[in-house]
Amino acid sequence: MRFSRQVLLLQIGVVALVVGLGVALVSVLLRSTLTEQYGQRALAIAKSVAADPVVVTNAAAKLPGGALEERALAVTTANDALFVVITDDKGIRLAHPTPSEIGKPVSTPPDRALAGFDEVSAVQSGTLGLSVRSKTPIWTANRGRVVGEVSVGFEVAQPIGAFNQLLVITLLFAGGALLLGAGASALLNRRLRRVTHGLEPHELTELLYEREAVLHGIGEGVLAVDDAKRVSVRNTEAERLLGTELPIGATMSELELSPRLNKAVAEGRPVDNLLAVAGNRVLVINSRAVRLDDRDIGTVLTFRDRTDLDTLTRELDGIRALSDGLRAQRHEFANRLHTLYGLLQLGHHTEAVEYLQTLTDSSSARPSELGAAVADPYLQALLVAKTEQAQEKGLALKLAEDSWVPTTVTDPIAANTVIGNLVDNALHAARMGPRRPATVEVGLLAEEGTLHVSVVDSGPGVPEDLRRTLFDEGVSTKIAPGHGLGLALARQAARARGGDVWLADPGEGETGALFVAKLPGMLTEDG
Numbered sequence: 001m002r003f004s005r006q007v008l009l010l011q012i013g014v015v016a017l018v019v020g021l022g023v024a025l026v027s028v029l030l031r032s033t034l035t036e037q038y039g040q041r042a043l044a045i046a047k048s049v050a051a052d053p054v055v056v057t058n059a060a061a062k063l064p065g066g067a068l069e070e071r072a073l074a075v076t077t078a079n080d081a082l083f084v085v086i087t088d089d090k091g092i093r094l095a096h097p098t099p100s101e102i103g104k105p106v107s108t109p110p111d112r113a114l115a116g117f118d119e120v121s122a123v124q125s126g127t128l129g130l131s132v133r134s135k136t137p138i139w140t141a142n143r144g145r146v147v148g149e150v151s152v153g154f155e156v157a158q159p160i161g162a163f164n165q166l167l168v169i170t171l172l173f174a175g176g177a178l179l180l181g182a183g184a185s186a187l188l189n190r191r192l193r194r195v196t197h198g199l200e201p202h203e204l205t206e207l208l209y210e211r212e213a214v215l216h217g218i219g220e221g222v223l224a225v226d227d228a229k230r231v232s233v234r235n236t237e238a239e240r241l242l243g244t245e246l247p248i249g250a251t252m253s254e255l256e257l258s259p260r261l262n263k264a265v266a267e268g269r270p271v272d273n274l275l276a277v278a279g280n281r282v283l284v285i286n287s288r289a290v291r292l293d294d295r296d297i298g299t300v301l302t303f304r305d306r307t308d309l310d311t312l313t314r315e316l317d318g319i320r321a322l323s324d325g326l327r328a329q330r331h332e333f334a335n336r337l338h339t340l341y342g343l344l345q346l347g348h349h350t351e352a353v354e355y356l357q358t359l360t361d362s363s364s365a366r367p368s369e370l371g372a373a374v375a376d377p378y379l380q381a382l383l384v385a386k387t388e389q390a391q392e393k394g395l396a397l398k399l400a401e402d403s404w405v406p407t408t409v410t411d412p413i414a415a416n417t418v419i420g421n422l423v424d425n426a427l428h429a430a431r432m433g434p435r436r437p438a439t440v441e442v443g444l445l446a447e448e449g450t451l452h453v454s455v456v457d458s459g460p461g462v463p464e465d466l467r468r469t470l471f472d473e474g475v476s477t478k479i480a481p482g483h484g485l486g487l488a489l490a491r492q493a494a495r496a497r498g499g500d501v502w503l504a505d506p507g508e509g510e511t512g513a514l515f516v517a518k519l520p521g522m523l524t525e526d527g
Contacts (some may be wrong), residue, residue: 007189015181019174026170035132042152043118043134045079050138050150055241059138062088064102068095075152083150086138089114092276106151113137113149193478216424221283221303225252225265227296232467241303259472260283265299275306277488281365282306374405374444379411379419383442386423390440395430397423400443400454401498403422407446407524415451415522418501419444421486422455422515429459449525450499453517462513470503 028427049055049071058068070085072095085503086095091110093102104467112119113135116341133153137146211233215222221238223246224230234246244256252265260276264287271287284304287427290297343352383399409415423442435458462470470489491501499518506514 003073006188006190007185010372011183011185011188015185015244016178021182022176023170038132038154039134041079042081042132043136045075045081045084046134046136046150046152047118048137049075049084049086049152053141055141055150056138056147059086059088059094060140062094063091064094071095071103073097079152080154082153082155083151085153086148087151088148089146091149108133108151110135110149110151113151114146115201116146162278211332223303224290225296226298226302226392229253229265232298233300234402238303241281241283242303243281250400258283259312261301268299277492282489291527302386307393373399373403376405376408376412376416378409379405379444382416382419382423384418386427386442390427393427393431394438395427395440396437397427398439398441400441403443403525405446405451407521409451410524411497411522414493414497415519418490418517418519419491420451420453422453422501422517425458425486426459426513426515429461430457431459431511433457433459435459435512446523449521449523451517451519451522453519454504454514456514459512461506462503467503471501490517497521 012519013144052071055071058066068086072086075081076084076097082096085093085097085106087093087106087110091105091114093104093106096102114137116137116139118137119135133151134282135149138148138150139145140147142408148384150316181484199207215233215235218235219237221241222233222235223238223242224233224510229252230251231246231248231250234248239246242257246255252262258276258278259277260274264271264274264285268289269287270289271285274285274287276283276285278397284303284306287299287301288300340355341350343355374383383397387397418440425441426440430440438458440455440457443452447454471487487501494501494517498520501515501517504514504516506512
């Protein structure tokens, strides 16, 4: 039997049990209440008869029949009672519906009534059968003594008939309540099937286990939000990649997440391979809106870590730039050697010496010369590669005169990430700027293990409307798509070491941009 049907039958059974117990309790209370009411009614009639002066006088004189009999029969008829019996102070009947019973003692004990107390009996059996009866004493006019008693009874069938009538009404209401409860249970059962899509509890349990296995068994981060932008599902990989906790029920605005990520959720449109920065990681985000029955129920996002791939790509770009620079130098060096060889072959020794002097004076900085100011080989290689790259674009990249780094870096990847991105942006800005010659100046300074970096260009500077959001991913001055991560990565890499990257004031009269970075613990302190 399906679980929903079991629930329906169980609910109907509970309703039926409650209704049955209620009817039984009402029946008991109703029966006792009706018996009590008829007893009180009999007592009231008995008191009215006992207060009649004719009854008092004849009872005191112990005169049977006659006026007493007439009064008793009249009251019996008027109140539809079973009997009205009047006795003297010894319990001998003075009036009775059956004349042959007059002069005989009553069938039930009259002691309490003759002692001056009212007596409300429940159900007793007498000469006229089973009845609900009550007794009251007959007092003299001055209530000096008891001269008899009055007993009034109603046939048991009367309260039973009233009880049956009320019980039928109660049963009708109980039946209506049972039908209403069964209908409500059926509606609840239907709602349960709709909510669970007709799945049984064991099927729901299996789905839960499968969901947990899938969520926590894959290598990608998964985050699902409902239509109110609240977190509904997430796995541990998503929290690890985003670098923050994702409590269930938290709204996206409460979490410190990437602006690109929040934008993808807010727009609710499909997103493929969107790059975003989270902590020290570069994530690839895919987003899909989820619909059920033509209704939007939320958004599901998946994350892939592209940090290692991005790092390798940047290292490869640096190596490629250095290789291209060396290849260009090789060709240039070969051409110069050919020229010098020709001058010597033709015997122009003076011209050959002048040519060598010109080459020496116009040569750009080389690693051997950088070694005096920058001792780290990684920084040297980066500067040489960027210098050659700048020369190919008609730009001039130079090292600031006050640069001084006598030790080696502890994290070449982080240093290259910060410096490389700042220099790339500066080269682009200088090339797009109106000033010629276009220049970029890099300053490197060591301070007790901290590397200070400054990069200034001759470009047009950063527009005012971009200064506040310049370090957000996706914000870029470049027109071509796919940009907007460099500065965000540089700042994230610096902040991961307790440092920072910021835009500074280049000074009066300067129109370019000055970026400054502070990288604590980046240098060894032993030289």
